[in-house]
Amino acid sequence: MLKKCFGLLGRNIHYSFSKGYFTEKFNTENLVGCSYENFDIQDINEFPEMIKINPDLVGLNVTIPYKETVIPFLDELSENAAEIEAVNVIKITNEGKLKGYNSDYYGFKKALEPLLQLHHKKALILGTGGASKGVAFALKELNIQYTFVSRKASENAIGYDQIDAAIFNNYHIIINSTPLGTSPNTAEFPPIPYQFFTQKHIAFDLIYNPAETKFLKKAKEKGAVIKNGLEMLVFQAEKAWEIWNE
Structure with missing residues (x-):
């Protein structure tokens, strides 16, 4: 066999x-x-x-x-x-x-799409590692402008310390592509001003364990629509299976 x-x-x-x-x-x-x-x-x-x-x-x-x-x-x-x-x-x-x-970009795109409304035109991507690149590619395909956020501001990213009310007012999708908050380190979360989240915002976390990270909890408290990375993982896994069997 x-x-x-x-x-x-x-x-x-x-x-x-x-x-x-x-x-x-x-x-x-x-x-x-x-x-x-x-x-x-x-x-x-x-x-x-x-x-x-x-x-x-x-x-x-x-x-x-x-x-x-x-x-x-x-x-x-x-x-x-x-x-x-x-x-x-x-x-x-x-x-x-x-x-x-x-297949990350495909999984992310399929998971995010059902949440999008007309005002969701700009996204902040927290983190600049490998996972953030697939997210950026998917956003580009969805015609959503994006800005990377990193610990240190650079040519390609703003610093966490630059995020304020005006930025939140301009960017209605916030995506955590960092490992901050992954089990077992569930007390961790990206250092952003969560008080500026509103009902107009989507908080998307690529993490799936725990199902509700501190990042998602804090955004949800302010009325944001939240989603974790589980559905994205399922979509990307099935896409991987398709690729292996082509």
Whole structure:
């Protein structure tokens, strides 16, 4: 029987959504011979050896902190992944070639779209890591202007200390793409002035565990529409499955 192994590449990923999701999918859909494993490596330079000793591997999801650093190890990138400069899906061909894709942007776009109203024209993206790049790409496709927010202001981002009432009045979508608030560090949250959230705002957190982060709680208290990252994850996982089976 043909064995097909899939997995998640990341660091400290015992909490991962993907393994549980795909294992259940394989059982429910009776996909015999398919398995899903966590590949928890401490350094991206361990990646080639990991590929070599797992000849049954046909597809990988990629999570923090390797969405960008894995790129030099790949043979090819899809058009979207090349533009986004971040990869969260790898397809391994029969010839052993590695091609990188990005399904994060697709998952985020599908999860955000139902919440959008006419006044949602501008977004703040908190964080500038690999996940933020997929978010920015999706916003561009939705014709929503965006600005990155980072600890230090730069050419490409404003600093957290620059966010005030005027900015909140201008930007009605606030997206947390940082890991701040992820379990077990649930007391953490991005340092923004939450008092300026209103009913006109959407607070979207890419985190899914806990279901309601401090960021979402504090925004909800001011009447904002909130959404966590679970639906986005499901959408991007199904897109990954589609890519692996093309």
